Every structure is written in C-alpha cells, then in structure tokens.
Amino acid sequence: MICTEVGELMQRQLDHDLDEQELTVLMTHLGECKACQSLFERLTLLSGSLEQLPRVTPSISIVDSILPELDAIDRQRAAEAAKPVKSGYWKRWMTAAASVAAAAAVVLIMTNLDGANKQVSDLAAPEMSTQRESSDVARKDMGIMTTQTSSSDESASSVEDVQTESTVVEDSGYSITPLSSPIESSQSEPKGKTESTDHDSRGPIDYTPVPTSQSSQLPQATQLPTMNAAPLPEVNERNEIPDVGISMVPQQPEVDKELTESGEQLEVVSNMQNQFGEETQKDSGTVDEDSNSLLGIASQDTFVEKHFSPDGQVYIVLEGHTIVLYETSTEQQQRTWEVEATGNLSFVEWDNTSSSFVYELQAEDGSSSLYTVNLKD
Amino acid sequence: MVEPTLIKAAQSGDREALVTLLREIENHVYRTAYYILNNEQDALDASQEALIRIYTKIDTYEEKAQFKTWVQRIVTNICIDKFRRSKPTVSIEEHELIFQEKSNVEHDVLAAFAMDDIKQAIEQLPEHHRTVVILRYLQDFSYNEIAASLDLPLNTVKSYLFRARQQLQQLLQDYQKGGVRG
Numbered sequence: 001m002i003c004t005e006v007g008e009l010m011q012r013q014l015d016h017d018l019d020e021q022e023l024t025v026l027m028t029h030l031g032e033c034k035a036c037q038s039l040f041e042r043l044t045l046l047s048g049s050l051e052q053l054p055r056v057t058p059s060i061s062i063v064d065s066i067l068p069e070l071d072a073i074d075r076q077r078a079a080e081a082a083k084p085v086k087s088g089y090w091k092r093w094m095t096a097a098a099s100v101a102a103a104a105a106v107v108l109i110m111t112n113l114d115g116a117n118k119q120v121s122d123l124a125a126p127e128m129s130t131q132r133e134s135s136d137v138a139r140k141d142m143g144i145m146t147t148q149t150s151s152s153d154e155s156a157s158s159v160e161d162v163q164t165e166s167t168v169v170e171d172s173g174y175s176i177t178p179l180s181s182p183i184e185s186s187q188s189e190p191k192g193k194t195e196s197t198d199h200d201s202r203g204p205i206d207y208t209p210v211p212t213s214q215s216s217q218l219p220q221a222t223q224l225p226t227m228n229a230a231p232l233p234e235v236n237e238r239n240e241i242p243d244v245g246i247s248m249v250p251q252q253p254e255v256d257k258e259l260t261e262s263g264e265q266l267e268v269v270s271n272m273q274n275q276f277g278e279e280t281q282k283d284s285g286t287v288d289e290d291s292n293s294l295l296g297i298a299s300q301d302t303f304v305e306k307h308f309s310p311d312g313q314v315y316i317v318l319e320g321h322t323i324v325l326y327e328t329s330t331e332q333q334q335r336t337w338e339v340e341a342t343g344n345l346s347f348v349e350w351d352n353t354s355s356s357f358v359y360e361l362q363a364e365d366g367s368s369s370l371y372t373v374n375l376k377d
Numbered sequence: 378m379v380e381p382t383l384i385k386a387a388q389s390g391d392r393e394a395l396v397t398l399l400r401e402i403e404n405h406v407y408r409t410a411y412y413i414l415n416n417e418q419d420a421l422d423a424s425q426e427a428l429i430r431i432y433t434k435i436d437t438y439e440e441k442a443q444f445k446t447w448v449q450r451i452v453t454n455i456c457i458d459k460f461r462r463s464k465p466t467v468s469i470e471e472h473e474l475i476f477q478e479k480s481n482v483e484h485d486v487l488a489a490f491a492m493d494d495i496k497q498a499i500e501q502l503p504e505h506h507r508t509v510v511i512l513r514y515l516q517d518f519s520y521n522e523i524a525a526s527l528d529l530p531l532n533t534v535k536s537y538l539f540r541a542r543q544q545l546q547q548l549l550q551d552y553q554k555g556g557v558r559g
Contacts (some may be wrong), residue, residue, distance in 0.1 A: 007543075011538070011542060011543075012535075014542065015513070015520070017520075039546075046542060046546045047514075049495055051491075053515060055409070056412075057408075058421060059417070060421070060422065062406075062425055063396060063399045063400045063403050066425050066428055066432075069429060073433060074392070098555055300391065
C-alpha cells in the first residue's frame with residue numbers, strides 16, 4: 001500500500017465514508033507507517049476543530065431588516081401587474097391549477113352567454129379575483145380597452161380573449177338572482193371601517209372583490225401585496241388592516257348579479273366611478289382624471305359593495321331593487337326588502353346602534369328621497 | 378429542516394409563510410456568509426441579499442432539489458461574487474479586524490488563538506475550497522449535498538475538500554512551528 005493511496009482513505013474516514021474493508025486497510029497501514037499515522041492524527045485534530053467552529057448567528061434579525069425592502073418588492077410587483085404590458089409576473093403566479101380553473105370559468109361563462117340574453121361584461125379568472133389582481137380587474141372594468149396582462153399560458157390567453165370580446169355590453173335590466181350560497185372566501189372579510197376619504201355622509205363601505213372562483217384556496221387576500229398598488233398610504237399597513245377595505249364612492253350603483261347553474265358564482269356589480277378605479281388610473285397613467293364621464297359608458301367591475309353595520313355583525317348589499325341583509329359571520333342572507341319604485345338606489349348610512357339604516361332612492365326625474373329601514377320592523 | 382408544506386405555501390404566494398420560511402433559514406444563510414467572507418458586516422449584507430433573492434425567486438425552486446442545498450447555492454454564489462469584487466480592501470480590513478479581536482480577548486487567549494488559527498487558515502484557501510469546507514463543517518452537508526449546492530461533480534467536491542484539509546493542516550502546522558503569533 002502506497003502512502004498516497006492511503007491519503008484518500010484517511011480523508012474519507014474523516015467524513016465517515018469508509019466501509020469495513022477500507023477501514024481495515026487504512027488501520028493496517030497506519031500501524032506500519034509512522035508518517036501516515038502522524039498525518040492522520042493532525043487531520044483528525046483539524047477535522048475535530050472544524051466541527052467545533054462556532055455556529056455564529058447574526059447580531060440582528062436579518063429578516064426584520066429586509067421587511068421594508070420586501071414590501072417594496074411587493075409594491076413593485078403589484079404595480080407591474082397593473083400595467084397593461086405583458087410580463088413574466090402572471091406566469092409566475094398563475095399556477096397550473098388556476099389555469100385549469102380559468103379554463104373552466106371560461107366554459108361556464110360561454111354557456112352563460114349563450115343561455116341568457118345578455119352579456120357579462122367582465123370575467124375574472126379564478127386567481128384574478130384575488131386582491132392581488134384586483135387593481136387590474138378594476139382598471140380594465142372601468143372601460144379602458146387595454147389588453148389584459150396575462151401569462152403565456154394558453155388558458156389564461158383564452159380568458160383574455162373572452163374578456164376583450166365581451167367588455168362593453170351592460171345589462172340594463174334588473175335581473176336579480178339572489179345569492180343562493182355564501183361566498184366562502186370572503187367570510188373573513190371586513191368587519192371594520194374603511195379609510196374613506198371623501199364620503200363622510202355614508203356609512204362604512206367595504207368593497208370586496210367578488211371571489212368568482214375557488215379563491216378560498218389561495219392565501220388570504222390581506223397577505224397579498226397588491227394592495228400596495230393603490231397609492232393610499234394607509235393601505236400599506238397590511239398586517240394591521242385585516243379587511244383591506246378599498247374605499248369607493250358609488251355614484252350610480254347598479255347591481256347585476258349572475259349565477260351560473262353549476263354553482264360557480266359570478267357577480268358583476270357596476271359602479272360607474274369609484275375611488276379605487278380613479279386611483280388606479282392615476283397610478284397606471286392610462287386615463288385622464290376628467291375622463292370619468294367616458295368611464296361611465298361601459299364600466300363594470302367585480303366588486304360587491306358591502307355596507308357593514310357599525311357592530312360588524314351584518315351588512316347590506318344592494319342588488320338592483322332588492323336590499324339584502326347578510327350576516328357577516330356566515331354570509332347568509334337574513335332579510336330582503338324589495339323596493340317597488342323605480343329609480344336608483346343607494347345606501348346612505350347605518351345608525352350607530354346597528355339597528356337601522358338609511359337608503360336613498362333617486363327617481364328618474366332627479367328627485368331623491370331618503371328612507372329609513374329598521375331591522376326590527 | 379424546513380417543512381415542505383411551508384415551502385409549498387410560500388410558493389403559492391402566501392407571504393406570511395414565505396417570511397416564516399426566511400426566518401427559519403436566516404441563521405444558516407448567515408453562518409455560511411460569515412465564514413466565506415470572514416467579516417460580520419459583509420456577512421449581513423450578503424445574507425440580506427440572499428434572503429431577498431430567495432423571496433423573489435421562491436417560485437423557481439423545484440422539489441427535485443433539496444431546499445437547503447438550493448438555499449446554500451444562492452448564498453454561496455452571492456458570497457463568492459462579493460468576495461471577488463471586494464477582495465483587495467477586505468483583506469486589509471480583515472487583518473485589522475483580527476488584530477483587534479486578539480487584543481480584546483486576552484483572557485481567552487488560548488482558545489481564541491486556536492480558533493483564530495483555523496479561521497486564518499481557512500482564509501488562505503481558494504474560494505471554492507473554502508466554500509466546500511464551510512458546507513461540510515458548518516452546514517453538515519454530505520458530499521452529494523455539497524455537489525448539489527455548488528453545482529460541481531461529486532469527485533470535484535471530494536478533491537476540493539481533501540485538498541483543503543491537507544492545506545489547512547499544513548498551514549496550522551506552519552503556524553505552530555513558525556510561531557506566527559508572537
């Protein structure tokens with residue numbers, strides 16, 4: 001046995017890599033060769049010392065130190081997602097499962113379009129209904145005819161096509177289909193007030209993106225970075241605002257609700273102008289602020305306006321000429337009120353005790369009246 | 378060991394899970410950076426960079442690789458780049474740093490000297506040899522795990538590790554004989 005050959009055995013022995021036979025060869029040689037024995041002792045000493053090197057730990061929490069940077073990355077990603085350019089962003093977040101679901105949604109929509117004498121002006125692919133993409137959806141729904149960003153994924157492209165084709169037509173009737181089942185993924189949605197800036201006379205309003213899909217499988221919307229896309233500074237505090245309410249001012253609330261037969265819920269609520277949309281436009285720089293009138297022509301979006309009671313127990317949704325009271329915790333309908341008169345309905349405010357609320361009926365001749373509804377009546 | 382379910386959640390866009398995951402690996406990342414760069418501040422910088430890269434690239438991680446080797450690949454690449462870029466100035470600072478440390482810890486001279494000898498010897502190693510040693514002894518990686526982390530053939534990993542140990546023991550012997558420290 002030559003000493004150089006034993007060298008490798010020594011090294012591998014330090015890594016506990018020798019079998020019985022090799023170990024015997026090594027030991028036999030070490031017993032005969034002083035030089036190798038001495039070298040092996042030094043190597044063993046070295047290896048033992050290396051194993052005892054201190055397992056140093058950072059003096060600060062490195063993760064804490066980069067959290068602001070991570071937030072910035074999230075904001076940047078959200079901003080990129082809101083731009084009407086193709087990017088790799090969608091591909092990353094559009095998982096295979098979501099692609100399949102998106103394709104399914106397309107089929108459902110197509111069926112719906114065939115079966116009913118109206119067109120849904122907006123479709124959101126399942127994953128797009130999360131708040132991550134909501135700014136995109138909202139902007140698109142404002143009637144801006146931009147091409148939706150999408151992945152190179154085929155099914156996503158299909159969604160895009162359908163969206164583009166069916167953007168404009170709005171259902172003018174009051175075809176109201178009450179929700180037959182609660183929307184699971186929004187159960188944990190807002191209980192608090194939103195950061196309304198310019199509609200003090202109104203009650204707390206939370207716009208919740210309508211989960212048109214199995215978005216309950218997705219991470220909580222509050223953890224998603226999109227909200228940073230809206231240039232409202234307070235929204236950045238995601239962790240502290242669990243409801244991530246996006247304030248909107250509905251001027252002509254008109255609610256169309258669609259329910260596909262298979263139970264896949266598709267809701268379309270149109271709001272001609274809203275805070276969120278405006279902010280998004282400014283952000284993306286695609287539409288002038290004074291083009292709101294234009295936006296009123298063909299705008300719809302996928303937000304349901306929930307008017308939460310001050311105690312958060314219940315909320316009101318205006319569905320055409322039906323006022324629906326939902327229990328917040330279960331999302332179940334508790335009561336409905338039909339409004340017989342024609343005109344535009346809008347929610348005004350809750351009273352402080354959560355026992356009654358006020359709505360406004362704006363008649364076609366321009367006059368408007370306020371009505372108070374007592375829940376105990 | 379990072380839970381696969383946590384990785385899955387992080388990859389699916391769960392920010393909370395991703396941040397939790399970063400916290401779990403932060404010490405491992407820092408340790409490698411510290412021993413490659415031999416400097417706390419550089420190690421913090423490199424660790425931050427590595428964690429941010431992991432945050433943004435988590436979706437590119439594929440299960441066929443071990444998560445820990447994927448993480449170490451990222452941090453070692455960053456450190457080696459950093460090391461190459463800042464080599465001239467860093468080496469001067471390092472000597473000053475070592476000198477200060479020695480004079481400040483006289484009460485613990487013997488233990489510190491031995492450790493310092495090893496650290497100083499590691500510093501003499503070429504970057505890849507050094508990295509292999511660090512993954513072997515400070516991350517307790519196997520040959521295969523080191524090979525996966527550094528994208529090197531298994532035999533190359535062994536060759537680097539064996540040569541590194543040979544060189545280290547030689548350097549340590551020289552320090553003892555030569556009385557490098559006075």
